Amino acid sequence: MIANRKLGLSLLLGAMLLVSMAFVPAVNAADNATKEYQDEDILEPWFENGDELNRLSTDELRALAEQNETVRKMLEEDKKLEPVQIETLEDLENLPDNYPEDKKRAEIENFTSKSIGQQSSTIQTETTNTVNVWIVADEEYRSHFGSDWQTAAHDAIEGADDAFYIDHNINFVVGKYSTWDSTDSEDNTSLLLDEAELESGWTSNQQGMDMLAVFTNQDTDHRGVSERPGDAWLMKHQISASWDWHLAQHEASHNYNCPDHGYFGPICIMTYVNMMDEENWCVDCDQTIETNRNHF
Ligand SMILES: [Ca+2]
Ligand SMILES: [Ca+2]
Ligand SMILES: [Ca+2]
Ligand SMILES: [Ca+2]
Numbered sequence: 002m003i004a005n006r007k008l009g010l011s012l013l014l015g016a017m018l019l020v021s022m023a024f025v026p027a028v029n030a031a032d033n034a035t036k037e038y039q040d041e042d043i044l045e046p047w048f049e050n051g052d053e054l055n056r057l058s059t060d061e062l063r064a065l066a067e068q069n070e071t072v073r074k075m076l077e078e079d080k081k082l083e084p085v086q087i088e089t090l091e092d093l094e095n096l097p098d099n100y101p102e103d104k105k106r107a108e109i110e111n112f113t114s115k116s117i118g119q120q121s122s123t124i125q126t127e128t129t130n131t132v133n134v135w136i137v138a139d140e141e142y143r144s145h146f147g148s149d150w151q152t153a154a155h156d157a158i159e160g161a162d163d164a165f166y167i168d169h170n171i172n173f174v175v176g177k178y179s180t181w182d183s184t185d186s187e188d189n190t191s192l193l194l195d196e197a198e199l200e201s202g203w204t205s206n207q208q209g210m211d212m213l214a215v216f217t218n219q220d221t222d223h224r225g226v227s228e229r230p231g232d233a234w235l236m237k238h239q240i241s242a243s244w245d246w247h248l249a250q251h252e253a254s255h256n257y258n259c260p261d262h263g264y265f266g267p268i269c270i271m272t273y274v275n276m277m278d279e280e281n282w283c284v285d286c287d288q289t290i291e292t293n294r295n296h297f
């Protein structure tokens with residue numbers, strides 16, 4: 002009797018398990034179909050000429066700098082931290098502990114004098130859309146910048162949002178810094194982004210952040226990758242702070258559903274030949290961002 006009831010119960014549990022097993026993959030399949038559309042990876046190619054140094058990993062760059070004085074000086078220059086433009090005081094709330102005091106002071110002074118000018122000339126009609134950014138950096142990126150790695154990544158984000166703020170009243174605010182361990186043998190940029198999303202914990206809990214900005218400095222098969230539309234992207238460090246923020250702005254634009262225009266196209270940060278010296282979007286991309294202004 003008891004044995005039968007036990008058997009009945011286990012049969013029932015078995016049946017429930019079967020039902021839930023049949024049900025769960027169906028839901029996952031639907032999720033995946035949506036996610037696949039949402040997470041279309043857009044990859045940025047390297048230039049055949051001009052990216053020789055940008056492509057190199059931290060170790061490769063170091064080895065080259067030991068033999069080549071010009072490269073050594075370039076790397077020294079690359080690690081200098083310059084003031085960036087903040088949009089609101091919220092931008093200062095989560096600075097790294099070792100953020101240089103003089104840099105911070107210069108940024109506040111610049112902000113204060115600008116907002117006094119703005120108050121008298123324009124009236125803000127729409128509210129600022131704040132995008133909370135979670136920075137994740139791999140061991141190669143951290144090794145390249147040493148104790149300044151958080152500031153370097155922060156600066157790329159602060160440079161990337163200047164045009165977003167001026168043209169669309171969108172402000173990126175770095176809210177979190179964490180690390181991941183990039184598989185050294187892996188050069189597939191898309192797989193590295195997946196790995197960072199998983200190992201940072203982003204996939205399971207975004208912890209109140211909106212956008213995941215992944216930084217690497219190992220040699221990758223692409224300059225960067227971004228989800229279009231989406232909420233995460235990855236970039237390989239470029240040997241210039243200005244290239245870094247241009248690339249970050251480009252990748253973030255994909256999250257707002259902007260396309261690539263290829264090597265040649267309209268004057269736009271989404272056109273490859275323009276992307277490292279242009280911070281404006283073409284009319285179409287401006288419209289796309291405006292349409293998706295509240296994406297985050
Ligand atoms: Ca900024
Ligand atoms: Ca900002
Ligand atoms: Ca790993
Ligand atoms: Ca690695």
Ligand SMILES: [Zn+2]
Nearest residue numbers: 043044045261
């Ligand atoms: Zn792109």
Ligand SMILES: [Zn+2]
Nearest residue numbers: 269271283286
């Ligand atoms: Zn465009």
